[in-house]
Amino acid sequence: MLTVSECSARDICRLLEVGRERISVVGVPISHTYAPRLNAEAALRAEGIELPSGPKVMSIGDCARYKNLELLVRAMATPALSGAHLVRVGARLSSGLVRLAETLGVAGRVVELGPVSREAVVCLYSACDVVAQPSSYEGFGMPVAEAMACGTPVVCSDRGALPEVAGGATMVIPLDPEAPGKNPEVARAFGHALERAIDDELFTAELREKGLRRAVAFRPETLAPLLEAAYALAMGRAGTPAFESAAG
Known part of the structure; x- marks a missing residue:
């Protein structure tokens, strides 16, 4: 049996009662298309995508509940991020999240791009200052790996396989197990981490190098x-797993 992370392997063992020795872990491959891009904003304009000036926090993917975007919307209300825009790629925010953004006064700083081409995604990673992944669960976490490959700092949660994929190259914020999207202290911590990724140039440079490695x-x-x-x-041509997980 093959899976993409040690986190997923543990879940398979627990839910399906499969012995760990029967599971091999190999991470998801990230194409060399995902790499730092020069003149990323100019390339985006050529595709009809105009980004706002100032700091930009990128969020990509769907809006399923486990993506925990409520926490990200709350984090964007952190006073230190008052000049930053949230750039959403993929599914648009749900009506509930839009109402929350309006209530918190951040709706005017949310840029909804919807689905875009893969080339545009790569350029967006390079054009934005930081990528946010606050999920309450991920079996792998493609945006974390893709952003690191593009040299973009990442702030993610401590849930699922995200810390495993990050491998110490991102800022990891622990979630509240009882209220992963609503705890104001966690939202502030996530917001301050985003702020640091934007404003602390030396730390950001360190994150970029760690992420690329x-x-x-x-x-x-x-x-x-x-x-x-x-x-x-799996085919019986090897006696024991003589390899290590690339996701750990």
Whole structure:
């Protein structure tokens, strides 16, 4: 059996009562298309995407409840982020999240781009200052890996496989297990982490370098031999798993 993270492996063991020795872990490959882009905003304008000036926090994906976007909307209300825009890529915020943004006074700083091309996604990673991933669960966390590959700082939660994928190269904020999206202290902590990623140039440069190094673990050439070994093991051509998880 093959899965993409140790977190997923643990869940499989727990839910399906599968022995851990039967599971191989190989992370999700990140194409070399995902890399830092020069003149990213000019490339986006060529695709008809005009970003606002000033700091930009990127959020990408759907709006399912586990994405915990309520926390991100609350974090954007942090006074230190009053000049920052939230750039949403993918599914648009739900009506409930829009009402929350209006109540908190941040609705005017939310930029909804909807679905865009992969090239635009790569340019957006480079054009934005930080990527936010506040999910209450992720079996892997593609935006974290993609953002690191593009040299963009990441602030993520401590849930699911996110810390595992981050590998110490992002800022990880612990969520409240009872109220992952509503705790005001957690929202402030997430907001201050976003602020630091925007304003602290030395720290940001450190995060960029750490992220680029960490992203190597998810490049196709790194994962190919691990995947080959996993298939060999599954087909009985290997005695024991002689490889390590690339997601851990």
